[in-house]
Amino acid sequence: MTDEHTNQGGQGAGDHWSNISRRGWLKALFSIPVVGVFLYNYLRKKAADDAKRDAIMSELRVAETGPAVIPDAISRPPGERLRVGIIGFGGEGESLVRNAGFAHPGWVEDAIEANREDARNKRLETYMNQDDLNIEITAVCDVFDVRAERAIAASAVDTRPGGGSANQPAKRYRRYQELLQSGDVDAVIIATPDHWHSRMTIDAVNEGIHVYCEKCMTRTEQETHDVYDAVTNSDTVFQLGHQNRQSESHNKAREIIEADILGPITLVEGTTNRNDPWGAWVWDIHEEGNPQTIDWEQFEGPAPNKVPFSLERFFRWRCWFDYGTGLSGDLLSHEYDAVNQILQIGIPKSAVASGGIYYFKDGRDVPDVFQAVYEYPDRDLTVMYSATLANGANRGLVFMGHDASMKVGGSLTVTADHSSTRYEEKIDGGMIDPDRPMFTYRPGFKGIDAVTSATEQYFASRGLLYTYRGGRRISAYHLLIAEWLDVIRNGGETSCNIERGFEEAITCHMATRAYQEGRKVEWDPVRRRIV
């Protein structure tokens, strides 16, 4: 702080620009070199990071942006109004109808309350963001009175996505055959227990009614053949309920495979870990459930073993082989369909399976710990499924190649392998770090999602709950239904059509048979039979 104005003295104080001495200018601009050092280092770092990323990306030939090919479910405006029936309005049926634009008024109230308590809970916003699919729910069939009434209330809800107006309440049919023959439905959603899927699907397509059927497509091998024949011999549009078909990260995973980033893939591991009674199908028994409100005889229908009325069996049907196939049809089916979507592997040559009832010793006869191993010798590939309903570790779905591993769920990561041949040079050169993902794909959404229940978290972590389109969170169920309706109106193929459904059901049944019969089973591709 030395004097510096003295040499300016003669110029007068009024001309203050010229009052600034050389020293004054230096003091004013002293930090310019520091800024220069900053910018030099910043740009160098940025250039190095960019070069590294570009090198990896040019090697991988995959864009970091959203998947190039995603099923074209929502681009075409819905044409004529379709009349949709719902058979089975339990948890899944209600969810599907809601994702078609008809939430039960009680659900709407709960969602508003949930959002008030926790602003992250955006169930209602996601519901209201749905496209109006231009349908009405005209017909309902459920063997439990409470659920049938609930479906009727949902069909006439006045809180509609896209500001759609309330429709007339649906008509209830006591028997699904009456619903199919009523002339009131163009298309039907089947969300009953698995043991009813095949008979209802066959009867529907024989009436010329389009079918959206929940997984697992069937309960037995023979039913699978029967459904396949009926659907392929009809002019109807069939969609099987595997939401992963609409997930951005699953479609991105397909791109990764097409670009051959992983090298030869020898092992794929799909997993299920859940650790709560709900996730193990110990579902609530409704207080109004009794022989007067439940048509037990119709519930049992094609079940192989007839037993006296049982609330446990009605409300927790997944625990018994009479109505489903346990982990096979419920959750292995999701993992398998995701692998089939990404690798297009079809039916395996052989399957072995093992497991047991190790934790939920509540009278069920399906295993709660279950492993299945499938061989695909012509693809030099093993696909294994490993599940427990008594531990919540997140193991994900992992594709293991010689050059890299890919983990697929709500997001997607690819990590180079330490001993990769293809990436050896880049790993040695420090361009690729095999301890960190070299490619991460996160769906283009920056907001906060809150998923509350453990089961929701399980599905969200596997990309089965929500997906993202243009940065908007959308229910994957909604997109799958929208695609089905779009194909009904405009033609084309559903992403989980009868061919994929046949592969899914047979593959699941191979594991079930291997477990039940305690032996290795094989698929005879000529006779098209499990042997």
Next chain:
Amino acid sequence: MQLSVRPYTNFQTTALVVLRVLIGWHFLYEGLAKLGNPYWTSAGYLAESKWWFSGVFMFMATHEPVLAVVDFINSWGLVAIGAGLMLGCLTRYSTIGAIVLLALYYIAAPPFAGYTYAMPMEGSYLLVNKVLIELAAVVVLLAFPTGMLFGLDRLIFRKQTPEYQALQQAHG
């Protein structure tokens, strides 16, 4: 006369200017790093908010238009404040801006006993964390301004520089 407008010793001035430039550097890079990362959002930080104001921060995190504004203000604010502190440009406003931002970061996620956060922290903190220390350092910069001594503020506020005022006095 001139001594009265020259309150700091050279050592004091140097220490204060170095502190200002370093904090500016930190802010500027934090801002540029956020702008350069297409995935960056403050949503995760805000949604984890604890303490009295968590409702406000949660509101920001869960309303997309609000979040977009918050992210914009945060990243560009950091850049502007960082550049301001480094260059000594509008130093007073940059300092106040820095205090506001740091105070928001602190009250959004204070390291109080009993609060745990899912986000990893690089140290161990109890009530005092690095955000609070940086905040205190910026308060020092506000209490002992240096922009008029070393920085573009010499040019912007020419008439208020000690030298100019000394000149005025010297010339009566």
